Amino acid sequence: MVTDPNEHLSASHSLATRILVAATALLALFLGLTFVALDLAFRRASEQALEDVLDSQVLGLLTAADETGDAKLELPAGLPETSFSRPGSGLYARVTTDRGESVWLSPSALGLTLPESGNLDPGRPEYRVESLADGNDLMFVDLRVEWEFENGTARDYVFTVASSMRGYHEQVARYRTRLGGWFALMTVLLAAAQLMILRYVLKPLRKAEREIGEIEDGRRERLSAGYPTELEALSRNINELIESERSRSTRYRESLDNLAHSLKTPLAVVRSQIEGSGSVEERAQIVIDQVDRMQGIVDYQLRRAAAGGGAGQASIEIAPVAEGTLSALAKVYADRRINVTSEIAAGSVFPGDRGDLAEILGNLLDNAFKWCRHRVSLGIETAAGPARELRIVVEDDGPGIDSASAALLIERGERGDEAKPGQGIGLAVVAEIVRATGGELTFGSSPLGGARVTARIPGRA
Amino acid sequence: MRVLIVEDEAALRSEVAGRLRGEGYTVDEAGDGEEGLYFSEEYHPDVAIVDLGLPGLPGMDLIRRLRADGASFPILILTARGRWEEKVDGLGAGADDYVVKPFHMEELLARVQALLRRSGGWASPVLESGPVSLDTRTQAVTLDGTPIELTAYEYRVLECLLLRAGEVISKSDLTDRLYDQDFERDSNVIEVFVGRLRRKLDPAGELHPIETLRGRGYRWSLTRTNT
Numbered sequence: 001m002v003t004d005p006n007e008h009l010s011a012s013h014s015l016a017t018r019i020l021v022a023a024t025a026l027l028a029l030f031l032g033l034t035f036v037a038l039d040l041a042f043r044r045a046s047e048q049a050l051e052d053v054l055d056s057q058v059l060g061l062l063t064a065a066d067e068t069g070d071a072k073l074e075l076p077a078g079l080p081e082t083s084f085s086r087p088g089s090g091l092y093a094r095v096t097t098d099r100g101e102s103v104w105l106s107p108s109a110l111g112l113t114l115p116e117s118g119n120l121d122p123g124r125p126e127y128r129v130e131s132l133a134d135g136n137d138l139m140f141v142d143l144r145v146e147w148e149f150e151n152g153t154a155r156d157y158v159f160t161v162a163s164s165m166r167g168y169h170e171q172v173a174r175y176r177t178r179l180g181g182w183f184a185l186m187t188v189l190l191a192a193a194q195l196m197i198l199r200y201v202l203k204p205l206r207k208a209e210r211e212i213g214e215i216e217d218g219r220r221e222r223l224s225a226g227y228p229t230e231l232e233a234l235s236r237n238i239n240e241l242i243e244s245e246r247s248r249s250t251r252y253r254e255s256l257d258n259l260a261h262s263l264k265t266p267l268a269v270v271r272s273q274i275e276g277s278g279s280v281e282e283r284a285q286i287v288i289d290q291v292d293r294m295q296g297i298v299d300y301q302l303r304r305a306a307a308g309g310g311a312g313q314a315s316i317e318i319a320p321v322a323e324g325t326l327s328a329l330a331k332v333y334a335d336r337r338i339n340v341t342s343e344i345a346a347g348s349v350f351p352g353d354r355g356d357l358a359e360i361l362g363n364l365l366d367n368a369f370k371w372c373r374h375r376v377s378l379g380i381e382t383a384a385g386p387a388r389e390l391r392i393v394v395e396d397d398g399p400g401i402d403s404a405s406a407a408l409l410i411e412r413g414e415r416g417d418e419a420k421p422g423q424g425i426g427l428a429v430v431a432e433i434v435r436a437t438g439g440e441l442t443f444g445s446s447p448l449g450g451a452r453v454t455a456r457i458p459g460r461a
Numbered sequence: 462m463r464v465l466i467v468e469d470e471a472a473l474r475s476e477v478a479g480r481l482r483g484e485g486y487t488v489d490e491a492g493d494g495e496e497g498l499y500f501s502e503e504y505h506p507d508v509a510i511v512d513l514g515l516p517g518l519p520g521m522d523l524i525r526r527l528r529a530d531g532a533s534f535p536i537l538i539l540t541a542r543g544r545w546e547e548k549v550d551g552l553g554a555g556a557d558d559y560v561v562k563p564f565h566m567e568e569l570l571a572r573v574q575a576l577l578r579r580s581g582g583w584a585s586p587v588l589e590s591g592p593v594s595l596d597t598r599t600q601a602v603t604l605d606g607t608p609i610e611l612t613a614y615e616y617r618v619l620e621c622l623l624l625r626a627g628e629v630i631s632k633s634d635l636t637d638r639l640y641d642q643d644f645e646r647d648s649n650v651i652e653v654f655v656g657r658l659r660r661k662l663d664p665a666g667e668l669h670p671i672e673t674l675r676g677r678g679y680r681w682s683l684t685r686t687n688t
Contacts (some may be wrong), residue, residue, distance in 0.1 A: 100528070164477070295563060299543060328552035335575070335584040355546045362545025 010413050015205070016198055030182055035364050042175050044201065046168055047139075054141040057081065057161045058125065060144065061093055065159075071149040075104045090164035098144065109162075117158050120144040137165040140151035142233055145172040204228050208235065215242065251304070251436075260300040266297075276386060296425055303359065303429045316350040316357050318380055325361045326378065333369045342378040349382075350390065351459055356433045364394040365425030366455050371398035375448050388459030389439075395446035396455075406443040406453075430455065462577055462621060464637045465506035467497035467523065468539065469515050475511070480566050481573070485600070485617050487638055490579045494518025501532055504637060506578050510569075512539040513551060521554050527556035535576035536654075539564075552637035574598065581624035583685070588623045591683035593662055593670060595623055609661055614639060618654045619662075621679040623673060655679060 060081060068074050073095065083091040083108040090108035096102050100116060115130050116207045117140075132138060135212065140162045146152045204227055214220035222242055227235045273283045277442045289423045322344055350357040361378075368376045379393040401409075410428045439457035446452035464486045464520045468474040471492065477535060478488045489504055491497040492516050504676070510642055511622050513520035516549050535557040539554075543561040551559060558572050578586060588595045592605040600616055602609045611619065618687065621638050639651075655671055662670050672682045 181609065295673065299561075318585075321549075324549045324553055328549045331552050335579050337584075355544060358546035358549055360474050362549065 016202055018196065019198055021241055022453055024191065025195070026298070027187065027190055031187060035179060035183055038179060039172075039176060044220045046171055048164070050139055050163060050168055051141065051178055054139065054161050054163055055125060056125070056141050057091070057093070057163075061095070061159050061161065062143075063223050065147075066094070067147070067149050069153075069219040071151050073103050073155075075149060079106075084361050088164065091266065092138075092162045094162075096158050097157060103157065114138075114160070114162060115140075115161055117142040120158060122146055122156060137169070139165055139168075152295045156189070176198070179334050192406050194353070203232055208238075212238070252441070255304055257300045259297065262297045262301075263294055266294045270354075281396040300425045300428055304432045315351050316354045318348040318350050318357065319344045319346075321350075321354065322355050322361055322378060325358065325365055329362075329365055329369050336368060336369070337374065338372060338376055340378070341376055342380075344378070344380040345382060347382075348380045348390065351457065352437060353455070358454055360430050360433055361431045362394060364455070366391070366426060368396040368451070371401075372396035372450060373398060377446075377448060382459065390459060392455040393452065395448050396450040397446070397448040398450035400449070401443055401451045401453075462508070462617070462624070462642065463489065463504060463506045464573065465489045465491065465497065465500050465509040467494065467515065468511065468512040469493060470512070472526070475607060475653060477569065480570065485613055486559070486573075487640060494520065494523040497523055498526060498530075501527055502530070505534075505634075507534055507580070507638065508535060508562075510534055510573070510575055511556070513547065514541055524551065524554045528564040533580075536581045537576055538567075539574055540688070556589060571598075577624060581626075583624065585687050588626075588688070589686040590623060590626055590681065591670065591686065592655045593623070594685065595620060604662055611658075611661065614650075615654055615658055615661070618651070619658055622679060626681040626683070626685050629674055629678050629680045634678065640662050 009047045014352040037199050046128060054114050060079075064079055065073055065075050075095065079085065081091070084093055085108060087108050087110045089108045091105075091106075092112065092114060093106040093108065094102070094114055095104040096117070105114075112132065112411045120124075120126055120142055122144045125141050126139045128142075130138055140160060141346060143159045144156055145156055145159065208223065208227070208231065211220055214224070222239045232363070267290075273290075321344065321435075326340060326342060330338075365376065365378060373396075375397040377393075379391070381391050381393075381396075383391065384388040389450050401413050406427065410431045431441045434455050436459060437457045439455060442454045442456070444452045444454070464481050466474055466478055466481070466488060468477070468490075469492055474492070478490050478521065481488045489500040489506060491500050496518055497509070497511065497515075498518075500506070509532075511520045511523055515523065518526070520538065522537070527536065536555065538548075538551045538556045538559045538560055539562055540551065541562045548559045557576055560569055560572055563581055574586065578584070578588070578597060579671075587595045588597065593602045594606075597599075597620070601612055602619065617639055618635060621635060631653050635651050636648055655673075659671055662668070668683070670681060670683050672680045674680060
């Protein structure tokens with residue numbers, strides 16, 4: 001056995017599971033990306049807020065700074081921002097010269113080693129995050145300014161303010177917890193909605209499943225109407241299939257019934273002959289006749305039962321079947337020198353089973369070949385108009401046949417009661433098939449001089 | 462004439478074979494398609510009867526194989542179902558006629574005869590050539606309207622020659638058509654039969670209906686009167 005390697009991957013053949021798996025994967029991806037995007041945006045906003053705080057602190061330092069008489073910078077002991085004075089407050093400040101010599105360090109930074117600033121452009125604040133030895137993260141802002149002293153000299157100083165990021169980290173963690181909660185709730189709600197949608201969408205399928213089960217159990221005849229558009233064609237096809245199977249099984253049952261009944265008479269005759277008087281030759285002849293009759297009955301019933309009956313089958317293109325039949329018969333009647341003409345309208349189709357078409361053409365043409373003198377003609381056309389009736393016309397130049405004798409022949413064929421074995425059975429089978437399609441078989445005389453048999457078969461709507 | 466019958470149902474096969482032998486045919490019996498192919502290649506039958514419902518190689522495929530291998534003898538199919546689709550398919554595959562089971566033996570014999578006649582180019586069951594007339598149905602032979610008494614073997618030789626009038630038939634071909642494969646062959650016997658036929662059909666010795674072509678065989682040299 002060949003197994004598709006993907007079969008194991010796709011895990012389930014259930015439509016619901018497939019949709020659920022696909023939608024859930026999509027949902028997880030979507031929610032995950034949204035989470036990441038929101039997290040990034042929030043962190044950026046929080047960092048921005050922290051930077052703004054640092055900016056205002058560095059400006060406050062600049063404002064508080066003053067020069068001494070000997071052209072040096074100094075900062076007052078008591079700054080308005082008390083956090084600079086409290087050790088370990090989480091807010092630190094430092095002023096250095098551009099060469100890194102310390103000018104001032106806030107009392108809060110006592111005992112801490114703040115990392116050096118890098119090279120800076122004057123006038124533009126630069127932000128960085130550094131981890132200290134104790135594991136705390138600090139955000140720094142460094143601002144390099146050029147200070148002009150009153151004596152006319154100028155010097156570059158670097159003002160640095162650092163803030164602990166503990167608050168920031170706590171804020172982000174809190175935000176993530178809350179966001180995660182909302183997302184979890186959303187996931188549950190969406191999954192529930194998805195399940196409900198799925199149940200709703202797949203409802204017609206479950207209905208079909210249930211109805212088919214009921215048909216199997218014999219509690220229902222056919223699928224009900226009102227399936228969604230996508231399933232309508234399917235349910236219609238299923239109904240046609242059921243219909244055709246049902247009529248087929250009815251036909252088989254009828255055939256069996258007919259067969260059993262119609263065999264009873266010849267069997268009774270045979271039995272009576274076994275026990276009867278009369279010469280052995282006479283009785284043997286009667287038995288032989290009855291055996292022929294039984295054979296005819298079996299033939300007819302078998303062929304009748306196998307007739308397709310039309311419904312639920314594809315249309316069959318007629319031309320190839322007709323040509324095959326004509327060339328087969330030309331072989332069988334090779335020494336009769338029969339002139340055959342056929343006119344098959346292009347695109348003619350038979351609305352039913354291929355075997356039925358072969359049976360109609362074979363039997364009608366075989367009769368024509370058998371009875372004609374020299375000429376046989378086959379015409380196939382489809383009538384214009386909405387009914388699109390198919391007409392199969394077989395003519396010959398033989399002795400001809402009138403409707404009454406034809407009807408008698410068909411009837412005898414059905415009963416298996418025939419002069420010569422095989423005679424009439426073919427015609428009876430054709431009549432049966434044509435009747436099953438809702439058409440009719442008519443007999444008339446042909447301009448060729450013999451019989452003209454017409455099978456009219458209604459086209460499929 | 463040599464008939465190959467390919468039929469898996471042994472009772473039916475031996476019944477048909479017996480009947481054909483009784484009519485003066487040489488018969489090869491095959492129980493399946495493979496055996497049928499073998500007999501066809503080995504003994505070149507004049508006609509084959511093939512059942513469509515064979516085990517192993519189906520009848521339809523056997524016919525296609527035979528035709529693909531260049532076998533030109535006529536083939537009669539036996540079909541149990543009698544569906545036209547099957548008949549048309551069988552004839553399309555290369556068969557020449559069909560008989561639906563169960564059949565009357567007379568019907569089968571008539572079809573076999575007709576096929577043999579047709580493959581020899583005769584349309585009528587009565588073969589007429591010059592003053593000689595042979596009715597394949599009754600096996601009656603007349604010369605200028607007078608019945609001629611022939612032995613079974615003489616009749617078979619004459620039928621072979623007449624059916625293929627104008628064609629050269631080798632001695633071994635004639636032996637093949639007269640005897641089953643297990644029969645001890647003696648081609649001198651053929652010369653004896655031909656000699657007797659010449660005396661019976663041409664007592665005055667002026668007609669020369671059967672030509673001897675040295676090293677090649679015999680030929681019916683009179684023209685066909687009806688075809």
